[in-house]
Amino acid sequence: MLKLLTAAPWLLLSVSVLSEPFPSTYSPLPSTPTLITGATILTGDGGRIDDGDLLISDGIVQWVGSGDIPENTHTIDAKGRWVTPGIIDVHSHLGVYASPDVHAHSDGNEATAPVTAEVWAEHSVWPQDPGFPRALAGGITTLQILPGSANLFGGRGVTLKNVPATTYQAMKFPDAPHGLKMACGENPKRVYGNRSKAPSTRMGNVAAYRAAWIKAQKYIDDWEAYEASDELDKKAPERNLELDTLAGALKGEIIVHMHCYRADEMMTILDMADEFGYKLGTFHHGVEAYKIADELAANGVCGALWADWWGFKMEAYDGIQENVALVDRPEGSCSIVHSDSDEGIQRLNQEAAKAMARGNAVGMDIAPERAIRWITSNPAKSLGIDAKTGTLATGKMADVVIWNQNPFSVYAKAEQVFIDGAMIFDRNNPELQPVTDFELGQLLEVAQ
Amino acid sequence: MKRLLSSIVLTALSLNAAAQDLLITNATLHTGENGEVIESADILIKDGEIEKISARIRTNESITVVDAAGRHVTPAFFAGATVTGLSEVGAVRETVDSEYEDLFTDIMHPEFDIRPAYNPHTSVIPITRVEGFGYSLLTATRGDRSISGQGGLVRFDGGYDSFEGKPVIFVEVSGHAAGKTGGSRAVHWMLLKQAFGELQKGVELDLLSPIGRDQLRNATKSGVFVFNTNRATDIMQVIKFAKTHNIEAVIHGGREAWLVADALAQANVPVMLNALENLPADFDSLAARLDNAALLHKAGVTLMFTSGETHNARKVRQVAGSAVANGLPLEAAIAALTSVPAEVFGARPRAARRGAIADLVIWSGDPVEVTTLAQLVIMGGKIDSMESRQTKLRDRYLPIDPALPRAYLKP
Known part of the structure; x- marks a missing residue:
């Protein structure tokens, strides 16, 4: 323990399993080896197999196509049905803005100071939010819960497996990197400007980000100097939760998720990332991302976008329905459909379908096997978990959805959902449809 | 193009x-x-x-x-209850004219008619129309009074005066708006009873202005009252109130409407709903479910759709599609999207037949598919x-x- 306490905080992070505070206690639900046969399989990495088979056992994808079938394998005939990787939403506030939407459940914005990198969204997550099982019925197997956008640095996000649990730790995706939520534009400057505090302008936003990064750099330097020192009576710098997070982001151990709408602001942020030598992970919302699609791809930055939201505020005025498809167009792109909504997360497949249709209407020829990347492998990449989930490939987590039909349709329904090989939702079996504590026993007396 | x-x-x-x-x-x-x-x-x-x-x-x-x-x-689709032409940018307050708050008088204003503020040159109209939408219910949105104001149907042809149908009075009876009216939703009913009593007895009780009283009286005879509410028991109160005062009532919201579907059908009270709402968003909506529309239709309730959105009102098509995916017959959804709102709010018929207005859409496929x-x-x-x-x-x-x-x- 003493050894750990004297180590620099980002080193604490890098030896994640042992030193991760609030560690994941997730363990997969019981599963049996399952063979899914005769399905149209979208592998999540651009591949499509018609009339394909898939074997999952021991929590992982054993093979796609053909291979050995162990004894006691349960077979699901999926003829006429479609199979995809579990759907991943990089932008959710389930649990931190839970249903019912009462003031007592308003736990997503620590809007008391513009820089609150010290707060962690996971400490606000209410696992009994009915939004979790609703999202599961829409095929969501993994989701990132983020703080809101009132602050320049809103705090850490957490990546969860969408399994019913009594604690968030039991949902925590093992070894997933932490996220840092940041916000551009109108929200922070409005929240603090209205209180006659900084920031009240976009230039105030940027000045405050830079000031915070400078503090974080000094924090890193102080710890490095301390570590390098040979003095016997050396004194460790004081540990600071806010700077722990910012230092982790500068070191690339925490992935930066930046709420940003306007094209010009996103380019400012990319320059700032260069200035301080950190890597920006994903722009969220990016209503104007289509205007800088090439620059996003060239910088290896993802765009997590809506299919059709626009006009609800000034910085959302230029939204177009081709945004997702245009961001997807350049080589090396990482276009993502996100929800930011307890309704949208239930039908991310439909949101992707709308975006696909708009791309195709302007001649972009986007096939379902390409569009499915927007809600599987690309968000997995955004969250730094693409080595583990997001595609159907041998060795990947067996996070799988069986759809009643082509998922790019308003009529599509997730019929069976698997997480780490365990069937945790079955539309045809009420016993495999979880109900939260909150909803249990409500409206018992319904007399018509 | x-x-x-x-x-x-x-x-x-x-x-x-x-x-x-x-x-x-x-x-x-x-x-x-x-x-x-x-x-x-x-x-x-x-x-x-x-x-x-x-x-x-x-x-x-x-x-x-x-x-x-x-x-x-x-026929061109109905975009639901919106503030099209009353809100160019949602969060830019000076472009929003659909509601009033903290007015200098203490009384209710049924005569607060949002139509004079309507701007047909809003970018929202072409953006919505090219998605196959031809008309909408222009709405006075929830302010801080039990009566939010007055509106009506508007046709998306870009005209300055493209209003149609009966005057529509918007009434708020949920717990949400109760904060400024005394903290209890029972206050809504107390005030509404008093206001309507004023009409019948001709006694001035200071709740309405003379013009407001005339317009409210007119609406009781030839208008429609849209009650914004989700909770089953509140819906039952609306049914009772509408019967007592012999007014045409419509439920807007109605997440728990399926619980009282038979009563709605019997009283001939239509429901305008968002079929995507299946969460207990508040304690008024604990019974929200995806097949609300299908259950209401089966019971014989007249249905219409809304998305709760103005800029993205085109989402109504997905709303209707979701209702169909959850058991509503397709043609019932198409009626709800085309002819029904015109009938309910007293506009020219919109079903495709001889003499109907030629607002039509050619679709690339199933009209409610995303x-x-x-x-x-x-x-x-x-x-x-x-x-x-x-x-x-x-x-x-x-x-x-x-x-x-x-x-x-x-x-």
Whole structure:
């Protein structure tokens, strides 16, 4: 323990399993080896197999196509049905803005100071939010819960497996990197400007980000100097939760998720990332991302976008329905459909379908096997978990959805959902449809 | 936009043809009433109205012909309850005119009519219309009074005065608005009873202005009252109140309406709902479920759809599609999207039949499927340009590597 306490905080992070505070206690639900046969399989990495088979056992994808079938394998005939990787939403506030939407459940914005990198969204997550099982019925197997956008640095996000649990730790995706939520534009400057505090302008936003990064750099330097020192009576710098997070982001151990709408602001942020030598992970919302699609791809930055939201505020005025498809167009792109909504997360497949249709209407020829990347492998990449989930490939987590039909349709329904090989939702079996504590026993007396 | 039209053969047989005269051939026509679908329908449009629907219409006159090539054709859709033309940018307060708060008087204002503030030049109208939407219920949104104000149907033809139908009074009876009216939703009923009592007895109780009293009285005789509420027990109160005062009532919201479906059907109270709402968003909505629309329809309740959105009101199509995916018959959804709101709010009939206004849409596929697009919108017999601020932004950024900055691309 003493050894750990004297180590620099980002080193604490890098030896994640042992030193991760609030560690994941997730363990997969019981599963049996399952063979899914005769399905149209979208592998999540651009591949499509018609009339394909898939074997999952021991929590992982054993093979796609053909291979050995162990004894006691349960077979699901999926003829006429479609199979995809579990759907991943990089932008959710389930649990931190839970249903019912009462003031007592308003736990997503620590809007008391513009820089609150010290707060962690996971400490606000209410696992009994009915939004979790609703999202599961829409095929969501993994989701990132983020703080809101009132602050320049809103705090850490957490990546969860969408399994019913009594604690968030039991949902925590093992070894997933932490996220840092940041916000551009109108929200922070409005929240603090209205209180006659900084920031009240976009230039105030940027000045405050830079000031915070400078503090974080000094924090890193102080710890490095301390570590390098040979003095016997050396004194460790004081540990600071806010700077722990910012230092982790500068070191690339925490992935930066930046709420940003306007094209010009996103380019400012990319320059700032260069200035301080950190890597920006994903722009969220990016209503104007289509205007800088090439620059996003060239910088290896993802765009997590809506299919059709626009006009609800000034910085959302230029939204177009081709945004997702245009961001997807350049080589090396990482276009993502996100929800930011307890309704949208239930039908991310439909949101992707709308975006696909708009791309195709302007001649972009986007096939379902390409569009499915927007809600599987690309968000997995955004969250730094693409080595583990997001595609159907041998060795990947067996996070799988069986759809009643082509998922790019308003009529599509997730019929069976698997997480780490365990069937945790079955539309045809009420016993495999979880109900939260909150909803249990409500409206018992319904007399018509 | 020629690209989008390229799959539809558009033949102008004569330059002399009057602009409004149009023949749509070979449509799969969903008329929007009685579950009717007419295959291989030809639709003749004259003077902005549907003149004739039948198989193989021959006309000697020179006329513009649009070949629907078997595609689905419907009357233009209803965009739900919106503040179109009353809100250019949601969070820019000076562009929003749909509600009032902290007015200097203490009384309720049924005469707060949002229609004089309506701006037909809003970018929202073409953006919504090119998605196949022809009209909407212009709404006075929840302020801080039990009566929010007055509105009515508006047609998306860009006219300054394109209002139709009966006056519609918006009434708030949920717990949400109770904060400023004393903290209990029972206050809404207390105040409404008092206001309506004022009409009947002719006694001034200071709740209404003289104009407000006249307009409220008029609305009780020839208007419609839209009650915003979700909770089953509140809906039962609305039914009772409407019966007592002999008014036409509509439920807006209605997440728990399925619980009282029979009572709604019996009282002939229609419901305008968002079929995507299945979460206990508040304690008024614990019974919200995805098949609300299907259950209401089965019980014989008149249905309409809304999305809760103005800028993205085009989402109503997905709302209706979700209702169909959860058990509502497709033709019931199409009626709810086309003819029903016009009937409920007293506008010209919109079901596709002789004499109806020729606001029609040719769809690329199933009209409620999310991958379907409106291919051609016809308003009053005129073919829409299918252009909007958003199609222009799209066409500005679609070309790869233009020689000059994109400000020089003016599609």
